[in-house]
Amino acid sequence: MEKLRAALGFNGILSGDSIDYVLTSYQRRELKVGDHFHEMHKIANEIAFVEKGVLRVYAIDPEGNEVIKYFVRENQFAVDLDSYYSVTPGKDAFQAVVDSEIYTIHKQVIARLCEEIPNLYIFLKSITEAQLLNKIKDNDFLNFGTSKTKYLEFVKRYPELVQRVPQQYIASYLKITPQSLSRIRRELMEK
8 A cells, every 4th residue: 555655655745644545445455367457348436556466458459459558567557538527338347457456436436535536626627637657658659560579578568577567468568460470589598
C-alpha cells in the first residue's frame, strides 16, 4: 500500500490526512496469472492501482485475435476509461500476466469521497491526464520503424517487462508475429 500512498501524493494535491482517509476505501486484491481485473463487455465500475505485478490490456480484432493494447505496470492506475465514464460495456479486458497485487476502489465510493474531499476530483483529473499523455508517448514508437527497431525501443523503455511478460504478449503489443520476435531476439543474442 506504500506505492499507492505515494501515488496519491502525486503533485501534492491531496493532504496527508486526505490520503490516509482515501486509502481506507481501497480493497486489496491478489490476481494470479490469467485472472482478470476487468472483463470485456462488462461495465467498468472500479479503478485499480497496481502495487505489484503487470496487467495486459487487450481487445479482440475483427478476425477474433487478441491484440495487446498496452501494459499496466507497478505504480500505475488501471481503468477502462471509455466504459467507466460512458457507463457502457467495455471493449477491453485487463488481465494479470504475472501474479499481481492490486488495490481497487468502486466508482460510487469515489463519488462519495469527491464530495467529502473536493481536491480528490482535481487529483483524479490530473492523474487521468498524466496517464493519457503517457499512453500517447508509450504508443508513439509503435508507428515507426522496423520490427527490430520497435523491439529495441521496447527493451529500452521497459526492461522490466522484457523479463516478466510472456513473449507472445510483447509480440502482440509490437504488432509482429511471435516468430519474428524470436528471430529478432536470436539475432541480438548472437551479436
